Amino acid sequence: MHETALMESVLxxxxxxxxxxxxxxxxxxxxxxxxxxxALPEAxxxxxxxAKGDLLAQDAILEIEPVKAQILCRNCQKISTIDWLNYxxxxxxxxxxxxxxxxxxxxxxxxxx
Amino acid sequence: MQVQLTTNILKANDAIxxxxxxxxxxxxxxxxxxxxxxxAGKTTLLEKVLPKLPPDxxxxxxxxxxxxxxxxxxxxxxxxxxxxxxxxxxxxLDANMISQVLxxxxxxxxxxxxxxxxxNLVCPAGxxxxxxxxxxxxxxxxxxxxxxxxxxxxxxxxxxVLNKIDLLNYVDFDLKQYEDDLQAINPNxxxxxxxxxxxxxxxxxxMFIAEKVRSKRGGA
Numbered sequence: 261m262h263e264t265a266l267m268e269s270v271l272x273x274x275x276x277x278x279x280x281x282x283x284x285x286x287x288x289x290x291x292x293x294x295x296x297x298x299a300l301p302e303a304x305x306x307x308x309x310x311a312k313g314d315l316l317a318q319d320a321i322l323e324i325e326p327v328k329a330q331i332l333c334r335n336c337q338k339i340s341t342i343d344w345l346n347y348x349x350x351x352x353x354x355x356x357x358x359x360x361x362x363x364x365x366x367x368x369x370x371x372x373x
Numbered sequence: 374m375q376v377q378l379t380t381n382i383l384k385a386n387d388a389i390x391x392x393x394x395x396x397x398x399x400x401x402x403x404x405x406x407x408x409x410x411x412x413a414g415k416t417t418l419l420e421k422v423l424p425k426l427p428p429d430x431x432x433x434x435x436x437x438x439x440x441x442x443x444x445x446x447x448x449x450x451x452x453x454x455x456x457x458x459x460x461x462x463x464x465x466l467d468a469n470m471i472s473q474v475l476x477x478x479x480x481x482x483x484x485x486x487x488x489x490x491x492x493n494l495v496c497p498a499g500x501x502x503x504x505x506x507x508x509x510x511x512x513x514x515x516x517x518x519x520x521x522x523x524x525x526x527x528x529x530x531x532x533x534v535l536n537k538i539d540l541l542n543y544v545d546f547d548l549k550q551y552e553d554d555l556q557a558i559n560p561n562x563x564x565x566x567x568x569x570x571x572x573x574x575x576x577x578x579x580m581f582i583a584e585k586v587r588s589k590r591g592g593a
Contacts, residue, residue: 262465262496269382281376291382298495298525346557347528355560365382365499371375 263299266365267307273367275315283372285317290369294327294362301326329362386500389468393503396475397486403586404486406502408526409510410519411492414536416444417569418510419487423453425575427583432485433478437466439491454479465496468503485586494519498526505589512537513544517551524558532563534578539568 274286289308293299301324308322329342333349334357340350342362348355381387397404409415416436423432433454436444445457456477458470466488478486488504490497498507509530511519514537520527527533533555541548555562563581567574 262499265463265465265467265496266382269385272385273378273380273382277376277378281374283374283376296525296528298499347559348557367378367380367382369375369377369379373374 263303264307264310266299267304267311270367271311271315274370277370278315278372281372286315286320286370286372287317288321288323288371289316289367290323290325292325292327292364292366292368294329294364296329296359296362297365299365325368327361327364330360331357332360333357383499383501386468389472390501390503393468393471393475396480397503397505400480401590402480402484402486403589404488404502404504404506405582406488406490406497406504406507407510408490408494408497408507408530409492409512410494410515413492413510413512413515414569415489415492415510416447418534418536418567419489420447420451421569421572421575422579422582423448423487424451425579426485430485430583430586431483432487433483435466435471435474435478435486435488437470437489437491439463444489454483460491464491464493465500466490466502467500471502484590485582494523494526498523498529506531506585508532508534510534510536513540513546516545517547517554520551520554520558527555527562528559530559530562532565532581533559534565534567536567536569538566539571539573 278286304324305322312318312320331340331342333352333354335354336349336352338351347357349357407415419434426432434448436455436457438444438459439462440459442457445455448455456474458466458474488502507530509526565574565578567578
């Protein structure tokens, strides 16, 4: 259940930013979650619900944008979209690749008043 | 009002991990983060490997478990310094837990720190502790399908250790499939095949760890 720990980190970041921006209540949070991160959207939702209280409004919305995994081939310099299990360039089949998307866990933006 | 952040959720953990890494680098300590499911044999592997390390390798161990000090006690019996962290329900170690115990570890007397993470193939993969290398341990009794089912940790780990190979004749573990799957997920991974119980295959792993420690000390 590391989604609970992730949501705690989200709240720490939001609390700091909300204070700096004079925001009392957060009404919407938008996350970008890479599909290689092991973070389950359902579990994040549950942790978000549990975290509602002093900062998150009772009707606050969590939006999660899943991000597909992409690799850049160091051999042919082309980008491939990959599934979980094949870290090969789909153009030249090289395994000398670098992950360029799909491993991110980001707070994109939030809304509040 | 909308506030654009584009902030990494794990930035707090990653910042502390970077501080840990700085301390380890300054003191020339090579750090291994060992990850496996419960019962794969992480602690037994350490009990067998640590006493056989060459004399210039000076190890210490941090043990992560939900509760009890059983694992740290087992390591201490080998004569190696061990410190137990109890996560009290937490499913993984994070960088802050490591940071908080560093002052209790004789960092000036060691050059190898082994962190045995909480038994779990999922959550520990996401949390950088400041280590040089992740090592994933799988035992043949768990089945050869685990790299495909838990690809994140098998991709992140620079080293994999297949344990309990003395039981290969008694279980339906498809070694060829295991190797093919690892090749697809992490073609550059260094792979070892051992039985901690019979001590088969330990020597190459011990030499590999010793070389890593020496090259950090010499080449940093």
